[in-house]
Amino acid sequence: MSFLRALQDSAFTDWFLGSDSIWAYPTVLTLHTVGMAMLVGSSIVVHLRVWKVGAGIPMAQFGLLYRIIWAGFVINLLSGLVLFVTEAADRVVDPVFYIKLGAIFAALWLGVVVKRRVIDTDRPTQPSSTARVRSLSAASLALWTTAIVAGRLMAYLKK
Amino acid sequence: MTWLWPTCESLHFLGLCLLIGGAGFLDLRLMGFFRGVSIRDVKAFMPWAVTGFSINLITGLLFVTMQPHLYLSSAVWWSKVAFLGIAGLNAVFFETRLSRTALALAPDAEMPLTLKLVGGVSLFSWFAVLYCGRMLPYLGTGN
Numbered sequence: 001m002s003f004l005r006a007l008q009d010s011a012f013t014d015w016f017l018g019s020d021s022i023w024a025y026p027t028v029l030t031l032h033t034v035g036m037a038m039l040v041g042s043s044i045v046v047h048l049r050v051w052k053v054g055a056g057i058p059m060a061q062f063g064l065l066y067r068i069i070w071a072g073f074v075i076n077l078l079s080g081l082v083l084f085v086t087e088a089a090d091r092v093v094d095p096v097f098y099i100k101l102g103a104i105f106a107a108l109w110l111g112v113v114v115k116r117r118v119i120d121t122d123r124p125t126q127p128s129s130t131a132r133v134r135s136l137s138a139a140s141l142a143l144w145t146t147a148i149v150a151g152r153l154m155a156y157l158k159k
Numbered sequence: 160m161t162w163l164w165p166t167c168e169s170l171h172f173l174g175l176c177l178l179i180g181g182a183g184f185l186d187l188r189l190m191g192f193f194r195g196v197s198i199r200d201v202k203a204f205m206p207w208a209v210t211g212f213s214i215n216l217i218t219g220l221l222f223v224t225m226q227p228h229l230y231l232s233s234a235v236w237w238s239k240v241a242f243l244g245i246a247g248l249n250a251v252f253f254e255t256r257l258s259r260t261a262l263a264l265a266p267d268a269e270m271p272l273t274l275k276l277v278g279g280v281s282l283f284s285w286f287a288v289l290y291c292g293r294m295l296p297y298l299g300t301g302n
Contacts, residue, residue, distance in 0.1 A: 026297035033293045034286065036172070041180025045204060054203040061196050064187070145173060152169045 004088035013086040025086075032079040036151075038072030040144045043111055047137035050114060059119045066115060073108065087158070096157055100150035107143035110136050164225070167218040174218065177211025179285055180204075182250075186285075189253075189261070189278025191270040198261045235298045239291035246284035253277050 007013070016024050042065045049057060084091055091097045117133050181204040187193060188201045223230045230236040253261075261274055291298075 022294065022297055026294055030290060030293040033172075033175075033289060037175060037179040037183075037286075037289060040176040041178075041183055044176055044180040044207070045184050048204060048207060053207070054200040056200040057196050061193055064192055065184075144176070148172045148176070149169045152165055152172060156165050 004092050007085050007088040008090065010085075016082070016086050028079045028082050032076055032083065035072040035075030035079060036148070038068050039076060040072075040148065042066075042068045042072065043107070043140065043144060046111065046114065047141050050118065050133055050137040062115075062119055066119075069111065090158070091154075094154065094157060096150050096153050100147050100154065103143045103147035103150060107140045107147060110140035110143065114140065164222075167221050171215055171218045171222075174211040174214030175289060178208050178215065179211075179289070181208030181211065182285060183282055186278040186282035189270065189274045190282070191275055195267050197266040198264060202262075230295075233295060235291050235295045239288055239295070242284045242287040242291060246281055246288065249277060249280050249284065253281075 016028075019025070046059075046062055046065055046069075048054070049059060049062070114133060114136055117130075117136075184193075184204055185198075185201050185208075188196060188198060193201070257274060257277060260271070264270075
C-alpha cells in the first residue's frame, strides 16, 4: 500500500497530472479511448456475427478483427497502467475499479472461447448458431457494457 | 440530476463503440481488407453503426444543451463538427454514387481506388471525431 501511495505521490504523477502538455494526461486518456474503440468495436462485430448479422460471412475471415482486438487491448493495458500508477493508492481500494477489471478479463476470455468454438473450427454448417455460443457472445457484450460504464463512473469517483 | 451527465457519457462511449465497430468494419473492407467477404454482408452491420451514431447524436446534443458555452466557444468542438461533416458527406457520397458499384463487385475482386479512398477518409474522420471529442476539455481551453 505504501508503495502504491509512493507511486501516486511521485514526481511522475505530479508531472503527468499537473503538466500543461497535451502529451501527458490528455494523450494517454485519448489513447485509452482509441484502444477501447478498437477492442470493443471489433468485439461487437464478432459477437453480432455470432447472432447472425452478416450471416454470409465465414467467421474464419475474422482473423484481422481479432488482431485489432488484441492491438486495442495492448494499447489499453499500457495506457491503463500509466493511468493506474497516477491514482494507484485510490484505485486499489475502489470497488468500481475491480468491477471494471473483472468485466474486461471475463469479456476477453469469452471472446477467446467464442473464437475457439466458431472461428478456429469454422464449418459451413453454421456452428455459430448454437444457442450456447450465442449466449457466450451475449454475455461478452454485456460485460463490455459493464466495463465501459464502470470506467466512466471511475472518473466521477475520483477524489 | 447528478446521474444524468455520467449516464449520457456512458451511452456516448457505448454508441462510439457501435459506430466505429460497424462503420470501421465497412471502411476496412472498402480499403481492401477482409478480401473474400461480400460488401452486402458487411453492410448488414450498418444499422448497428447508425444506432450507435443516433445514440451519440442524441447524447451529444444533450451535452451541448446542458453546457452550450463549453462547446460553442471551443475550436476543438467545431473541429469535431467539421470531421462529422466530412464523415457524413463521405457516407452520403458512398451511398448515392458508389454503393451500387461496390455491391456488384465479386467478393474477391481487387478494390477500386475510389472505394479505397472513401473507406480511408471515413475511418480517418471517425477517429478524428473521437480525438477531438476526447481532447476537447484539454485542447485550446487555456487550462
